[in-house]
Amino acid sequence: MINIQNLVRDVQLVREKSPLIHNITNYVVMNNTANALLAIGASPVMAHSIDEVVEMTGIASALVLNIGTLDAEWVDSMVLAGKTASLKNIPVVFDPVGAGATSYRTKVCKRIIEECKPSIIRGNASEILALCHANTQTKGVDSTASSDSALDSAKALALLTRSVVVISGPTDYITDGIQVNTVENGNSMMARVTGMGCTSTAVVGAFAAINKNVLEAATHGMAVMSIAGEIAAFRSPGTGSLQVNFLDELYRLNEETIQMTIKQPASDEIL
Amino acid sequence: MINIQNLVRDVQLVREKSPLIHNITNYVVMNNTANALLAIGASPVMAHSIDEVVEMTGIASALVLNIGTLDAEWVDSMVLAGKTASLKNIPVVFDPVGAGATSYRTKVCKRIIEECKPSIIRGNASEILALCHANTQTKGVDSTASSDSALDSAKALALLTRSVVVISGPTDYITDGIQVNTVENGNSMMARVTGMGCTSTAVVGAFAAINKNVLEAATHGMAVMSIAGEIAAFRSPGTGSLQVNFLDELYRLNEETIQMTIKQPASDEIL
Amino acid sequence: MINIQNLVRDVQLVREKSPLIHNITNYVVMNNTANALLAIGASPVMAHSIDEVVEMTGIASALVLNIGTLDAEWVDSMVLAGKTASLKNIPVVFDPVGAGATSYRTKVCKRIIEECKPSIIRGNASEILALCHANTQTKGVDSTASSDSALDSAKALALLTRSVVVISGPTDYITDGIQVNTVENGNSMMARVTGMGCTSTAVVGAFAAINKNVLEAATHGMAVMSIAGEIAAFRSPGTGSLQVNFLDELYRLNEETIQMTIKQPASDEIL
Numbered sequence: 001m002i003n004i005q006n007l008v009r010d011v012q013l014v015r016e017k018s019p020l021i022h023n024i025t026n027y028v029v030m031n032n033t034a035n036a037l038l039a040i041g042a043s044p045v046m047a048h049s050i051d052e053v054v055e056m057t058g059i060a061s062a063l064v065l066n067i068g069t070l071d072a073e074w075v076d077s078m079v080l081a082g083k084t085a086s087l088k089n090i091p092v093v094f095d096p097v098g099a100g101a102t103s104y105r106t107k108v109c110k111r112i113i114e115e116c117k118p119s120i121i122r123g124n125a126s127e128i129l130a131l132c133h134a135n136t137q138t139k140g141v142d143s144t145a146s147s148d149s150a151l152d153s154a155k156a157l158a159l160l161t162r163s164v165v166v167i168s169g170p171t172d173y174i175t176d177g178i179q180v181n182t183v184e185n186g187n188s189m190m191a192r193v194t195g196m197g198c199t200s201t202a203v204v205g206a207f208a209a210i211n212k213n214v215l216e217a218a219t220h221g222m223a224v225m226s227i228a229g230e231i232a233a234f235r236s237p238g239t240g241s242l243q244v245n246f247l248d249e250l251y252r253l254n255e256e257t258i259q260m261t262i263k264q265p266a267s268d269e270i271l
Numbered sequence: 272m273i274n275i276q277n278l279v280r281d282v283q284l285v286r287e288k289s290p291l292i293h294n295i296t297n298y299v300v301m302n303n304t305a306n307a308l309l310a311i312g313a314s315p316v317m318a319h320s321i322d323e324v325v326e327m328t329g330i331a332s333a334l335v336l337n338i339g340t341l342d343a344e345w346v347d348s349m350v351l352a353g354k355t356a357s358l359k360n361i362p363v364v365f366d367p368v369g370a371g372a373t374s375y376r377t378k379v380c381k382r383i384i385e386e387c388k389p390s391i392i393r394g395n396a397s398e399i400l401a402l403c404h405a406n407t408q409t410k411g412v413d414s415t416a417s418s419d420s421a422l423d424s425a426k427a428l429a430l431l432t433r434s435v436v437v438i439s440g441p442t443d444y445i446t447d448g449i450q451v452n453t454v455e456n457g458n459s460m461m462a463r464v465t466g467m468g469c470t471s472t473a474v475v476g477a478f479a480a481i482n483k484n485v486l487e488a489a490t491h492g493m494a495v496m497s498i499a500g501e502i503a504a505f506r507s508p509g510t511g512s513l514q515v516n517f518l519d520e521l522y523r524l525n526e527e528t529i530q531m532t533i534k535q536p537a538s539d540e541i542l
Numbered sequence: 543m544i545n546i547q548n549l550v551r552d553v554q555l556v557r558e559k560s561p562l563i564h565n566i567t568n569y570v571v572m573n574n575t576a577n578a579l580l581a582i583g584a585s586p587v588m589a590h591s592i593d594e595v596v597e598m599t600g601i602a603s604a605l606v607l608n609i610g611t612l613d614a615e616w617v618d619s620m621v622l623a624g625k626t627a628s629l630k631n632i633p634v635v636f637d638p639v640g641a642g643a644t645s646y647r648t649k650v651c652k653r654i655i656e657e658c659k660p661s662i663i664r665g666n667a668s669e670i671l672a673l674c675h676a677n678t679q680t681k682g683v684d685s686t687a688s689s690d691s692a693l694d695s696a697k698a699l700a701l702l703t704r705s706v707v708v709i710s711g712p713t714d715y716i717t718d719g720i721q722v723n724t725v726e727n728g729n730s731m732m733a734r735v736t737g738m739g740c741t742s743t744a745v746v747g748a749f750a751a752i753n754k755n756v757l758e759a760a761t762h763g764m765a766v767m768s769i770a771g772e773i774a775a776f777r778s779p780g781t782g783s784l785q786v787n788f789l790d791e792l793y794r795l796n797e798e799t800i801q802m803t804i805k806q807p808a809s810d811e812i813l
Contacts, residue, residue, distance in 0.1 A: 026317070027298050027301050027317065028301045028302055028305050028317050029302070031302060032302065068317070069301075069317055069318065069319060070320055071319065071320035071321075071322070071344075072320065072322065098316065098318070101316070101326075101327065101330070102318075102323040102326040102327050103323075103326065104320065104322045104323035104326070105323065192309045192310065192522065193306065193309065194302060194305035194306050194309055194315070195302070195305075236519075237519050237523065238310065238518055238519025238520065238521070238522035238523055239306060239309065239310050239518050239519065239522045240306070240310070240514070240515035240516060240517065240518025240519040240522070241515055241516075241518075241519055243306070243515070243518075244515055
């Protein structure tokens with residue numbers, strides 16, 4: 001169960017506090033994620049230079065690391081920023097884009113998890129499986145595994161890394177290794193817009209910036225994404241307008257639209 | 272003549288197979304090209320690190336190289352990926368953005384063509400002329416030459432490089448040096464949306480991934496772009512909505528819209 | 543007062559001459575700024591390689607430098623391009639994104655101003671204050687100071703650097719240190735779309751390319767942005783559609799829409 005009052009409270013908190021979210025992310029989605037953070041009320045900054053990440057992370061309320069278009073220099077900056085955040089108790093949200101697609105990505109993921117100690121790791125099922133099992137093959141950056149099949153791996157990964165692990169999919173799973181929350185909203189067309197997963201990670205960062213309950217913050221971020229995406233898809237004839245309408249719905253999101261749209265799972269037991 | 276049944280078959284094949292298209296492309300258009308590939312049904316991945324391009328190209332069904340925002344490191348990665356693709360018979364589609372605008376671009380184009388042996392080269396008229404005549408001056412990345420005037424150069428380039436050469440313009444020309452196909456659809460407003468040419472190149476990559484007849488694949492990619500663009504322009508008051516509607520139309524494209532929109536040339540002779 | 547006839551003349555000049563605008567700018571906004579430049583009628587090129595910036599700047603009619611996602615290599619290219627432009631009397635427009643957020647940004651800003659001698663500097667109030675007072679703290683890339691409070695600093699900066707300084711905000715101020723022009727159009731929703739400031743800088747570059755009166759050119763660029771944004775916001779339910787409608791309005795802008803929309807200040811005195 002998602003506590004709707006807490007969700008509404010957190011949406012209001014993001015808008016009131018407008019937390020600075022430092023993103024070191026990929027070229028493909030920078031514009032989308034910046035716009036999504038602005039739409040929900042946060043204040044995004046993208047900065048990757050090794051000459052400034054320590055200072056930039058130091059003034060941020062959350063750090064989002066995303067390896068979508070990684071290379072050696074960017075990874076060094078991510079690790080430095082991540083260590084800084086970890087030392088200062090600034091939450092780190094990590095998106096292991098394409099983990100398993102190449103051995104380099106898998107290796108970098110391990111390094112970031114070990115050195116940056118992310119509070120939250122969000123990926124699709126293939127990526128989460130790849131973090132647990134080095135032999136899983138991911139096809140590029142899209143998932144070929146089902147979310148349900150990856151849940152056990154997600155729980156193990158959460159316990160091992162002491163983080164909250166999020167698996168995106170038709171149903172989103174959010175787990176700290178013990179408790180499992182689910183988000184049932186969304187629309188299959190969202191997977192056909194580039195960077196929706198990366199945007200989820202950034203939006204989760206905005207909620208982690210204002211709510212110290214990491215499991216709840218991650219759940220709220222995913223809920224907001226799925227609700228806005230579902231409403232937007234309803235009136236989108238294709239993926240171009242979905243991207244536009246999605247930002248509009250994030251911007252307009254309020255208690256009423258949340259109440260009307262949210263789907264509560266039949267049971268949200270401790271699995 | 273475009274064989275409509277073959278075109279429809281290839282659109283369905285892209286959607287069924289969802290081929291992984293590895294793009295090493297420019298910062299300006301990454302988001303557009305990823306979304307266009309997703310909209311038509313392919314699976315895009317953007318990855319440029321020298322530490323992973325061999326592996327990433329190795330699992331892809333086509334490689335798209337685009338030098339729009341090139342620099343020395345990216346060019347090295349492009350060449351390594353291109354050589355890998357060439358060795359493994361994975362089709363390479365090359366977009367020589369801004370060839371002729373600076374001597375560096377022209378030099379890099381020669382290197383990529385020689386070392387990566389692209390199956391398809393797509394550019395505007397100025398760029399194709401620049402590849403043939405080192406003295407042609409391009410104004411930035413927009414074409415100042417007409418497509419018709421560049422056709423002889425395109426045919427010579429195709430024969431010399433054993434590739435299919437595509438000239439984008441009001442009429443698109445697609446040639447292997449002997450046969451010339453034309454695509455008559457499109458709308459002049461498309462030239463005022465950034466990255467439409469680059470997106471063509473990526474979409475051509477999706478068709479080259481599922482059709483070994485390179486001339487036909489390139490023609491189908493250009494046809495799909497022009498048809499979707501033409502329908503989208505019809506209901507777009509400006510270039511902002513054109514970009515959005517274009518993705519919607521790519522996503523919705525089907526046999527009926529193709530049949531209703533396609534313009535067949537009066538004659539499609541061997542010139 | 544904005545002279546409407548001069549503004550309309552300059553919009554027509556941009557469309558007729560389609561000046562090549564060389565941008566070395568940040569990853570987040572490249573797509574937006576390229577599309578905005580195309581929509582208003584200019585011809586954008588994005589190129590940052592140290593191997594080609596001298597040549598590319600040499601064929602451009604204006605150079606736009608934007609440090610949004612700076613790093614050491616890009617800064618070196620910016621400085622080389624800026625020096626080239628300065629030597630050739632090609633106007634340089636500088637956007638000090640996030641000046642004051644980190645000491646590295648502030649240092650780079652000083653270097654660019656000293657070595658590239660920009661004709662125009664455009665920032666939000668926090669950024670302009672940071673250029674004047676090394677101790678001003680900026681929160682990421684969004685402004686926390688008011689435009690009015692920064693005007694004296696802007697005038698001092700303009701005199702010191704012999705440039706025109708633009709402060710973006712609810713009211714835009716454009717000053718050469720003596721005269722102050724204001725632009726009263728716009729809409730508060732624009733601040734919630736990423737890169738609107740960066741896009742202003744690029745559009746100002748297009749006007750600087752065709753009007754040697756730098757104060758007037760900068761004013762016209764800001765006026766066009768604010769008018770298109772205001773019309774677009776009127777029919778945008780959120781920030782997603784604002785971004786799309788804004789490009790449509792730039793593309794459609796004409797004498798009639800300018801006349802109907804422009805707000806003239808009560809008095810535009812020398813302050």
